[in-house]
Amino acid sequence: xxxxxxxxxxxxxxxAVKLVEEQGVEVLPLHMVTSFTGKKDPGFLRDLERxxxxxxxxxxxxxxEFLPLLLNPPHGFGKNMNPCIDCKILFLxxxxxxxxxxxxSFVITGEVLGQRPMSQRGPVLRxxxxxxxxxxxxLRPLSARLLPPTIPEREGWVDRDRLEAIxxxxxxxxxxxxxxxxxxxxPSPAGGCLLTDPGYSRRLKDLMxxxxxxxxPSLRDVRLLQLGRHFRLSPGAKMVxxxxxxxxxxxxxxxxxxxxxxxxxxxxxxxxxxxGPGALEELERGGSLLARYCKGSGPFTFLCGGxxxxxxxxxxxxxxxxxxxxxx
Ligand code: SF4
Numbered sequence: 001x002x003x004x005x006x007x008x009x010x011x012x013x014x015x016a017v018k019l020v021e022e023q024g025v026e027v028l029p030l031h032m033v034t035s036f037t038g039k040k041d042p043g044f045l046r047d048l049e050r051x052x053x054x055x056x057x058x059x060x061x062x063x064x065e066f067l068p069l070l071l072n073p074p075h076g077f078g079k080n081m082n083p084c085i086d087c088k089i090l091f092l093x094x095x096x097x098x099x100x101x102x103x104x105s106f107v108i109t110g111e112v113l114g115q116r117p118m119s120q121r122g123p124v125l126r127x128x129x130x131x132x133x134x135x136x137x138x139l140r141p142l143s144a145r146l147l148p149p150t151i152p153e154r155e156g157w158v159d160r161d162r163l164e165a166i167x168x169x170x171x172x173x174x175x176x177x178x179x180x181x182x183x184x185x186x187p188s189p190a191g192g193c194l195l196t197d198p199g200y201s202r203r204l205k206d207l208m209x210x211x212x213x214x215x216x217p218s219l220r221d222v223r224l225l226q227l228g229r230h231f232r233l234s235p236g237a238k239m240v241x242x243x244x245x246x247x248x249x250x251x252x253x254x255x256x257x258x259x260x261x262x263x264x265x266x267x268x269x270x271x272x273x274x275x276g277p278g279a280l281e282e283l284e285r286g287g288s289l290l291a292r293y294c295k296g297s298g299p300f301t302f303l304c305g306g307x308x309x310x311x312x313x314x315x316x317x318x319x320x321x322x323x324x325x326x327x328x
Contacts, residue, residue, distance in 0.1 A: 013110030236278025
């Protein structure tokens with residue numbers, strides 16, 4: 001018997017795999033990501049294997065499939081720009097596809113009943129399961145004994161009595177299980193999704209509000225949201241200002257031909273990127289805004305690249321001018 005499991009890397013998902021594996025089921029762990037799921041350190045997959053004996057079978061990037069959900073998610077947003085219900089449906093549909101490809105018979109997740117306000121209530125769990133096309137085939141081993149028996153339990157592929165009945169936010173039972181399995185280092189809780197961050201969500205909302213109707217943000221737009229300070233100068237132009245050296249370099253690497261890149265000429269200072277169809281009209285103002293983050297009173301010269309080639313010389317704007325455009 002074979003199953004696929006969604007693995008966030010947090011303790012709950014590791015325990016879910018373990019509980020099913022110890023019943024003799026071969027489990028293929030899948031790690032699904034988008035550009036919005038928080039960054040894991042580079043040794044993350046290696047650590048899962050070294051510390052918990054879990055070898056991830058596939059890492060699947062679903063960013064492209066995820067982006068349309070930001071326009072109008074059928075089940076709405078959470079507190080910020082997080083369309084959690086639709087996100088889970090998307091991940092599970094993908095898991096079902098891989099389940100079929102791999103000749104597996106069911107899907108496992110580490111979800112715990114009532115642990116998260118929106119997407120882990122009983123009726124919502126059932127809705128997610130139904131819309132993902134996994135009715136009866138989605139086993140949540142940590143809460144299984146509190147939920148209606150699934151096909152794997154009814155068919156005897158797994159023994160329901162050896163599964164758990166955990167609910168709510170408490171971690172006591174999970175910690176007991178971790179100790180039982182000899183896991184001394186507890187993986188940090190899953191999460192870190194940028195879409196649950198209010199500041200990031202405001203930038204994303206600003207981006208979505210200024211795209212032509214029905215248009216999706218590009219992957220580059222999305223990556224830029226994590227970098228620098230963002231200023232909305234006009235409906236068609238936004239300025240991104242690097243805050244430190246590494247960020248300046250990343251902003252440069254994301255500059256496309258349709259944007260205007262501003263780099264200090266011969267002095268250390270921030271890199272700026274003017275994006276949007278109205279970038280050219282806002283060049284002077286964008287440059288003065290960037291100059292505000294340089295040391296001294298100016299004037300400052302910036303080299304321009306991308307849509308406009310050449311250089312501009314500007315004086316810094318007063319701080320109160322700058323603050324009113326900041327997307328906070
Ligand atoms: S927090 Fe982010 S990754 Fe998690 S379900 Fe919600 S939208 Fe998806």
